[in-house]
Amino acid sequence: MMSIMKHKDLDPTIMNWNRLILLHGPPGTGKTSLCRALAQKLTIRLGRHFTHGKLVEVNSQTMLSKWFGESGKLVGKMFEQIHAMADDEDTLVCVLIDEVETLTGSREKAASGNEVGDALRATNQLLTALDRLKHRPNVVVFCTSNLLCIIDSAFLDRVDIKQYIPNPCASAAYEIFRSCFNEMVRCKLLVLIDDPSDVLDDDSLDCLMAMNQQQPDSDWEFMNILSFPTLAEVNIRLWNRPCSPGRKLWALAQRCEGLSGRTLRRLPFAALALHTYTDPCTVSEGLGALSLAVDDECRARPKSERLRSPTRYHTPAE
Structure with a gap:
């Protein structure tokens, strides 16, 4: 899909491909390690399109602040740095967001549970930032989660590949x-x-x-x-x-x-x-x-x- 989206005559407004992959399953199954391996493999396989690659690992916990309104700003700053890296079109930027449910909790459940609005703002900011990355053909986002049931439906709707990673057989x-x-x-x-x-x-x-x-x-x-x-x-x-x-x-x-x-x-x-x-x-x-x-x-x-x-x-x- 990364190769298809690099086609110069393809109209990106018709093809809906967000380059967003979600690996979910029980803890300890190697989802984070698999994302790192996928990033390495993509960099090698797409060597004819990109000269080198970068892996950006995002710690979801650091995106939340005790100050009201600060969490959304931190998410926005993080994605601004990713956009700066993506300005070099010869660089494949792989973004890994571990424990993504921290930033993408269900807004409906949060509102009904009378939670603070700062978490809602962080989720909204993340969804907006992902929509902006859609127009960057050299950026792919990997996410991992242990709790798929609490992730916001709007985020799940943007995910291109949802892959369950079970415990080892x-x-x-x-x-x-x-x-x-x-x-x-x-x-x-x-x-x-x-x-x-x-x-x-x-x-x-x-x-x-x-x-x-x-x-x-x-x-x-x-x-x-x-x-x-x-x-x-x-x-x-x-x-x-x-x-x-x-x-x-x-x-x-x-x-x-x-x-x-x-x-x-x-x-x-x-x-x-x-x-x-x-x-x-x-x-x-x-x-x-x-x-x-x-x-x-x-x-x-x-x-x-x-x-x-x-x-x-x-x-x-x-």
Whole structure:
């Protein structure tokens, strides 16, 4: 769409495209990180139209002031700076407004709740500023929100793309755990052998490969590259090895249905801190600690969330 709107013969008054994208969903799912990645990808993909790009991150909380009438002025000043950046037509300006519901709360609910009029002025100023940006072909606005239901309908009407970002599924949870465990193995926080005091050295790869050749049926065969396998490798190569670390990690990932990406990224390191007693510890001990950490996290979730039945995933062995 950015390329289409750059067409020189296209009448922008006929095509209604605001270049406004809203990512919404539960907290901790990576909406802000995804917006940053989209901005980077757009800058690369549109390199034939723009020589370089700028990412402007807006903190919605700083736009609200305790002084009456000041919030609208702060929003106006912010967009004036964005217009100044957009004067260079060779620059792609990506604006990221995190927690946009702070500035775009429903005006109808605010009026019926007898709230102060300053919030209404800030919302009105933001809507007006977005309408002005519509005529800037080199500006795209990304917004994130955890509470879509309280956003003003006039703002939602201006959004071109509304994308729901859910909590990670079991396969995504496995990839998150896999990246964390591979990093801990790389940093030697976890060792692949039973003796924790025997820290891996530069010749460990050759030794492990030699051990695997001597014991071809070992569940640790996949560790000859010092990393946990991908989920595809687990389902293809390790489907008949339920005791292998890859299969154990996949079983743990399936128990994490409904947990946010932020929580999943935290659990492996919390597991080492709370449920291990040696430094470094083995991979088996790390997996056992992660299982305890997952149990703790599931027990801490609200009862209403625990009652939801998770999706059941099956492997070829099942």
